[in-house]
């Protein structure tokens with residue numbers, strides 16, 4: 170079946186399910202509902218059989234690219250494989266059907282899970298207290314920075330600016346502005362790390378914090394992080410670490426130990442819960458003890474008699490950061506993942522993620538350019554400049570990778586690398602799939618030399634060819650229309 174829409178195959182009276190006759194007496198809805206809210210004609214939904222529905226959605230799912238289908242080496246986004254056993258656990262009725270307003274005494278299991286997960290994350294981060302409320306990484310950034318702002322306010326001066334290296338994640342500057350500060354960018358040094366001299370220029374009483382992504386978006390570990398922390402602390406400023414991507418650090422470096430004061434995790438990256446189209450996010454924020462009073466409330470606490478409670482009694486808290494308590498289903502999956510892996514397993518995640526990335530980089534740097542020679546961590550950034558002389562851009566490389574059956578890496582980011590290709594293989598790929606990706610990249614490099622037009626025309630095997638990104642951005646069509654795409 171082609172990709173006809175369900176509306177197009179609809180036949181009046183066709184149904185997918187037999188419901189028993191209603192035993193609720195029919196009443197006239199106009200007696201109960203306000204004028205204008207009663208519908209007198211059909212609802213316009215397609216009338217189709219169960220096999221038609223199943224085939225329709227299976228067909229769509231095979232058109233989509235996802236990590237259950239193939240490798241997804243999207244730099245900075247950690248598209249690792251997500252274990253299916255975690256899904257089963259999150260779907261257990263006791264977790265899945267729990268109402269957020271259920272009294273605490275009937276939600277002890279859920280609260281215990283949140284509390285224990287929080288403790289494990291604090292342990293992993295080397296930090297003291299945590300909030301599970303933020304629903305995404307960027308939401309975590311805003312929460313963590315707002316916590317720092319409250320802290321500064323409590324000392325009488327909210328301060329004015331936050332320093333941000335030019336290798337930080339794209340969401341960082343926006344979070345700084347949202348939190349009421351001016352972002353001040355400093356350039357990375359030739360080794361791709363924070364330039365200490367540049368930082369020195371901004372060390373004063375107006376500096377609220379430095380916000381660092383570590384490893385940074387070049388995939389490089391900030392080797393001077395301890396020195397940076399000490400410099401910041403000497404003027405009362407805080408070190409915020411964007412820990413969305415902890416894949417290189419798990420069990421190896423605890424950010425709190427190297428001077429980080431606040432950090433968010435992305436459970437939907439490092440802790441293997443589906444994200445993007447696959448599920449909601451969760452961006453818990455962990456902090457050192459001095460920042461704990463300012464975290465969002467309620468905090469999940471354990472009482473002396475071993476019961477779990479929501480503690481609202483936090484007079485310095487910045488308030489609530491979520492309608493309820495956070496993305497609970499995601500927490501169940503992350504908790505299951507951490508327990509499954511254990512401490513040793515998590516360390517192995519980091520070792521394998523770094524090994525896989527270096528394995529790929531070692532070959533690919535001979536075919537593309539490696540702009541920073543520093544050993545990368547869980548991801549690395551190549552530069553597509555050498556292909557320009559054949560009239561081929563990084564975008565073309567990314568498009569042809571689709572024809573080879575791979576999701577494209579992140580491209581044109583970080584901004585400090587021209588024609589950037591940011592590749593993160595993750596630890597869940599086998600040697601064979603790493604080799605297949607390397608081989609595809611080498612072939613593409615050869616095609617660029619021999620037949621650049623083939624690259625300009627890619628992809629040719631995907632359900633849709635090259636999309637008009639600009640129009641899609643400027644004039645998006647967001648609902649179904651009777652057109653054949």
Ligand SMILES: *Cc1c(COP(=O)(O)O)cnc(C)c1O
Nearest residue numbers: 245305306307338340411413450
């Ligand atoms: C993904 C990511 C973010 C943003 O996380 P969202 O959940 O997409 O809001 C922030 N920082 C880094 C380093 C990331 O990789």
